[in-house]
Amino acid sequence: xxxxxxxxxxxxxxxxxxxxxxxxxxxxTAEAQxxxxxxxxxxxxxxxxxxxxxxxxxxxxxxxxxxxLGIAGTDVDLVNDLGIAQKRLPEIRLxxxxxxxxxxxxxxxxxxxxxxxxxxxxxIFNGQRYRVGLPVNTSVDLKTYRFGYEYDFISRDRxxxxxxxxxxxxxxxxxxxxxxxxxxxxxxxxxPTIGVVGRGYLTRNASITGEVSFFKVPENLSDEFQGxxxxxxxxxxxxxxxxxxxxxxxxxxxxxxxxxxxxGDLEFKGWYFAGVVRF
Numbered sequence: 001x002x003x004x005x006x007x008x009x010x011x012x013x014x015x016x017x018x019x020x021x022x023x024x025x026x027x028x029t030a031e032a033q034x035x036x037x038x039x040x041x042x043x044x045x046x047x048x049x050x051x052x053x054x055x056x057x058x059x060x061x062x063x064x065x066x067x068x069l070g071i072a073g074t075d076v077d078l079v080n081d082l083g084i085a086q087k088r089l090p091e092i093r094l095x096x097x098x099x100x101x102x103x104x105x106x107x108x109x110x111x112x113x114x115x116x117x118x119x120x121x122x123x124i125f126n127g128q129r130y131r132v133g134l135p136v137n138t139s140v141d142l143k144t145y146r147f148g149y150e151y152d153f154i155s156r157d158r159x160x161x162x163x164x165x166x167x168x169x170x171x172x173x174x175x176x177x178x179x180x181x182x183x184x185x186x187x188x189x190x191x192p193t194i195g196v197v198g199r200g201y202l203t204r205n206a207s208i209t210g211e212v213s214f215f216k217v218p219e220n221l222s223d224e225f226q227g228x229x230x231x232x233x234x235x236x237x238x239x240x241x242x243x244x245x246x247x248x249x250x251x252x253x254x255x256x257x258x259x260x261x262x263x264g265d266l267e268f269k270g271w272y273f274a275g276v277v278r279f
Contacts, residue, residue: 041157042201044239047278052093054274056251059086060113060267062140064174066185067261068127076123082138082176083117089268093276101155101162107146114139125176126183137177142266144253145169150197158204164195164213168229170255172264187264189257191215191229210234226258237276247274 062078078084089111096104119134130136147169152162173186195213202208216228235249252269 043205048097050095050278052274052276054091054272056089056272058268058270063265065263066126071127074123083115084113101152103150105148109144111142128183139175141173143171159200161198166193187259187262189227191227193229205239207237228256230254243278245276
């Protein structure tokens with residue numbers, strides 16, 4: 001990864017953090033200015049279970065490499081080299097809220113891609129050389145799980161601000177089928193992350209939420225595993241009742257892993273639409 005890309009991600013993370021802090025400050029200012037009473041809680045904040053389903057129109061960037069039998073692999077761009085195309089991705093979200101400031105979160109995102117293309121440039125994958133013009137059928141099965149705990153140390157009737165502790169679990173399987181044979185690689189990358197989350201209400205029924213989480217395994221910590229996970233999620237919600245709402249959001253997930261001799265640099269970003277129900 002280039003230093004300029006890492007710098008841009010660092011700047012975006014700082015901007016997101018400043019924005020979240022400003023969001024909570026705006027909530028407090030609005031409550032003070034307009035005299036929101038303590039019992040005038042926003043619609044959609046009185047629940048113990050929240051379930052959501054999202055369709056995410058994410059643009060993928062998928063760079064992988066795999067070594068085998070001592071033969072070094074080259075970086076393979078699954079989008080530009082093998083024809084993987086953008087598609088809508090489903091995501092299931094579940095929040096358990098036993099108390100006002102405590103939330104347990106589970107996100108599940110099954111991602112599958114299939115493509116058929118002729119190789120536009122020569123590369124080596126899993127010890128096999130793929131020459132220009134070779135027809136290849138590619139399948140990608142990438143499951144991401146997110147197990148998290150959220151503590152909202154600031155919790156008001158019109159917003160909150162808290163910290164996120166997550167375990168991001170990415171299970172990747174890639175298969176290339178061609179006239180010269182079938183090659184397969186897989187990797188599992190569990191990465192813990194820490195982040196911040198904030199929400200403010202523009203009206204009693206409409207809110208803006210933002211969250212940023214990040215973690216990187218230091219390069220000198222292990223020779224067998226390296227990892228990085230950066231996740232931004234900013235979305236607006238309109239709650240028609242306390243039990244039902246619709247969301248429109250912009251999200252970016254950036255994952256890097258290196259397990260033994262397999263490496264992947266995966267990025268997804270784009271808009272999504274979601275519905276949520278609460279009990």
